Amino acid sequence: MKPFAYVKAANEHQALAALTRERGKVLPLAGGMDLVSLLKDHIAEPDRVVSVKGLDATITAADGGLRIGAATRLVDLHQHAVVSAQYKALAEAAAEVGTPQIRNLGTVGGNLLQRPRCWYYRNEEFACLKKGGARCFSVDGENQFHAILGGGPCHIVHPSSLAVPLIAFNAALRIVGPRGEKQVPVEEFFELPDRNLYGETMLRPDELVTHVILPPARAARSATYEVRFKQSHDWPIAFASVALQMQGSTVAEARVVLGAVAPIPWRSPAAEAVLKGQTMSDALAVKAAEAALADASPMSHNAYKVQVARTAVKRALLQAAAATA
Numbered sequence: 596m597k598p599f600a601y602v603k604a605a606n607e608h609q610a611l612a613a614l615t616r617e618r619g620k621v622l623p624l625a626g627g628m629d630l631v632s633l634l635k636d637h638i639a640e641p642d643r644v645v646s647v648k649g650l651d652a653t654i655t656a657a658d659g660g661l662r663i664g665a666a667t668r669l670v671d672l673h674q675h676a677v678v679s680a681q682y683k684a685l686a687e688a689a690a691e692v693g694t695p696q697i698r699n700l701g702t703v704g705g706n707l708l709q710r711p712r713c714w715y716y717r718n719e720e721f722a723c724l725k726k727g728g729a730r731c732f733s734v735d736g737e738n739q740f741h742a743i744l745g746g747g748p749c750h751i752v753h754p755s756s757l758a759v760p761l762i763a764f765n766a767a768l769r770i771v772g773p774r775g776e777k778q779v780p781v782e783e784f785f786e787l788p789d790r791n792l793y794g795e796t797m798l799r800p801d802e803l804v805t806h807v808i809l810p811p812a813r814a815a816r817s818a819t820y821e822v823r824f825k826q827s828h829d830w831p832i833a834f835a836s837v838a839l840q841m842q843g844s845t846v847a848e849a850r851v852v853l854g855a856v857a858p859i860p861w862r863s864p865a866a867e868a869v870l871k872g873q874t875m876s877d878a879l880a881v882k883a884a885e886a887a888l889a890d891a892s893p894m895s896h897n898a899y900k901v902q903v904a905r906t907a908v909k910r911a912l913l914q915a916a917a918a919t920a
């Protein structure tokens with residue numbers, strides 16, 4: 596690990612003051628579940644690390660919805676009474692992240708900003724495209740967990756389990772920086788590799804995510820359905836989060852978002868259009884799942900993920916429709 600200076604920021608103001616515009620030179624440290632391994636593996640080599648554990652770590656009611664501090668631990672998120680009752684898909688996703696140890700240290704902000712898990716990216720021996728090299732090793736290599744939608748020139752899958760249900764609930768992020776503060780829909784926060792090869796989000800190096808803003812749940816019925824290898828603590832192979840506004844058994848509105856299939860959380864307007872105004876049934880859920888994966892373009896070793904993702908969408912829909920509002 597390269598030596599670095601350490602700044603313990605007591606609050607948002609101090610944390611911001613310790614950041615810089617130069618990419619990679621100064622990095623925020625929250626629970627450290629991701630950053631410490633990046634430092635140990637020489638994937639990140641900052642001159643300074645700024646502890647952001649002093650950011651807001653509370654979940655409070657705001658404008659009929661919730662305001663979740665970036666330093667909130669994952670365990671506190673999934674055990675929160677209002678999150679569990681009104682934003683089920685989010686509570687379910689948070690409860691499945693890693694292990695109890697990871698959920699006790701990992702924070703909401705760190706979860707959203709964690710870096711990709713591509714094994715070539717994580718191995719310092721491989722200077723791949725994303726690290727400034729000349730090629731993507733996954734194209735002719737071990738790509739069984741890589742993208743089946745939206746990939747190229749880099750084929751990572753987005754790693755955050757929370758981002759997917761947050762988009763299903765149309766959440767936004769509060770971002771602060773030297774130019775002041777702004778709110779950005781989570782859906783617009785993540786960027787595809789053809790637009791941003793070296794990063795994954797629109798966050799600048801001198802900015803911080805301080806809060807997640809959840810709009811009122813409007814009695815949405817929601818669910819997250821993940822498919823993993825056995826019940827391991829590893830990231831899901833594919834998953835889906837859905838939020839439905841139901842009128843009886845009819846779907847008035849739907850938001851369908853897939854995880855672990857594309858470099859960003861993948862919303863499916865095609866699946867949502869199939870569902871709108873229809874009576875929920877097994878057959879409708881299958882049709883929506885097919886629409887969600889219609890544009891899938893698997894790599895040499897990951898065609899199996901297409902059916903896994905379809906199943907996740909179908910089961911999330913049926914689970915959400917059956918849930919109590």
Ligand SMILES: Cc1cc2nc3c(=O)[nH]c(=O)nc-3n(C[C@H](O)[C@H](O)[C@H](O)COP(=O)(O)OP(=O)(O)OC[C@H]3O[C@@H](n4cnc5c(N)ncnc54)[C@H](O)[C@@H]3O)c2cc1C
Nearest residue numbers: 623625626627628629630693701702704705706708756804
């Ligand atoms: C075995 C294992 C299994 C896992 N399984 C899953 C899983 O199934 N689903 C899942 O989602 N995750 C999974 N994870 C990842 C884990 O959830 C994340 O690593 C963790 O949530 C990161 O949170 P943290 O607070 O520790 O972040 P840190 O490691 O401290 O930071 C992560 C990144 O975010 C940046 N950062 C942190 N806070 C802010 C902020 N407020 N503003 C701007 N940048 C910030 C840091 O600079 C760093 O780049 C797993 C991890 C392990 C080790």
Ligand code: SF4
Nearest residue numbers: 713715723731749750
């Ligand atoms: S998928 Fe992206 S991170 Fe992985 S080897 Fe290719 S360029 Fe690198």
